[in-house]
Amino acid sequence: MALSLARKPALQLRWISPVALVLLWQLASSTGVLSPEKLASPLTVAQSAGELIADGQLADAFVVSLGRVFFGFLIGGVVGVALGLVSGLSRWGETLLDPPVQMVRTLPHLGLIPLFILWFGIGEEPKLALVASGVAFPLYLNLHSGIRQTDPGLVEAARVLGYSRLERIVHVVLPSAVPQTMVGLRIALGTAWLSLIVGEQINADAGLGFLINNAREFLRTDVVVVGLVVYALLGLTTDALVRLLERRVLRWRTR
């Protein structure tokens, strides 16, 4: 209990420096140091945000982008977890799967955009593929290494105590891979947002990326910033969700 109480203020303290930066930024804009063509003031940004929310533009863009991340994450997650399980749980799986996966992961996945465009065109598919490929590798790597790090002493004990093979996997191997997999999940989510932002530069006709690119053409730095802030808030929110999940799933570690 004492531990969870001690954590809450720490989480709130994390807001101090971002807020200070915003105040500094407003000061620079108000005094004319920062021209609105380079960067709009926070107040203007807030005003534009209000307008974009009011006329539904932001919500539409938000839903489209969220959908891209969600489905891209889903595809990448299924692939990464499936490959990680096969290669973690079976020696043959590891022998056959791990080398090619380790080779492909050295390619910077954002650099695959030209190929994705050639393969999938410029619609939704290359965006999903980009997100999915950003998600699959961190999940695969961490799940695989988490499974491999299982304490052999626990597996031995389970064998002598009469666990079936399935029980050993369900109660010993997979739970011991969870902490490492949670690390992979957080990395994967971070990469998912990054991939989305880059992917939405490809000829988007809807979504936050479209909103931002459109605003750029009209020198609307305020709208660009609104889009960026929404990206950032989404990243923060998902990260907070993973932390919450982490605390729930790994609750055996403390108390």
Added chain:
Amino acid sequence: MANPVSIRGLRKAFGARTVLDGIDLEIAPGEFVALLGRSGCGKSTLLRILAGLDREIDSEARVSGAVSIAFQQPRLLPWRKVWRNIALGLHKPDGRAIALKALREVRLPDHADAWPLTLSGGEAQRVSLARALVREPDVLLLDEPFGALDALTRLAMHHLVEDLWAKHRPAVLLVTHDVDEALLLADRILVLDEGRIVATHHVDLPRPRRRASVVEQRTRVLADLGVDVETAA
């Protein structure tokens, strides 16, 4: 009834190094045997073979009936609550009731829903014992289960193990390097050295034993281990 542990001429080598060199071992039902020896004498290897963890042997090692084990480290699953640690692998519908009963026996009635990482070393080791006992083993293997505990906790555990053994009567093989522990608990003590059983001591002292009553025999067992207490003291 056949002996639950029956071994003839057991050999085990890792590469060129012979670890077990012709072990004969019979343990009768309900007998408490202690296996004494220095580090590296092969006692852990023997235990692993009896537990079925090492099947690459070139002789007959027969262990009949249910085998259960408690290790030096409790080896509880930290992500499963205490009662689940005891009940898992049992394949019985009333696992929780069985676990609760076992926890009462090891005097931890209130810890069923605790996470293993919140337990002290002695408590975790008692859960490990409960987990071994609910399997109603014919053979209970104890691999230095008190080795990592402090001296006071170890004393309490000795009594607990003796009580549990008296109640459930499994054949016990206790691997240890603590001579006093062996003398307090065992019917028979085997001294293992360089892969061979070099001495056997029958301990016929009445139970429960006290430290003073075992002193005389202690000297003789120590002599077999190459420790000369008379000159050392």
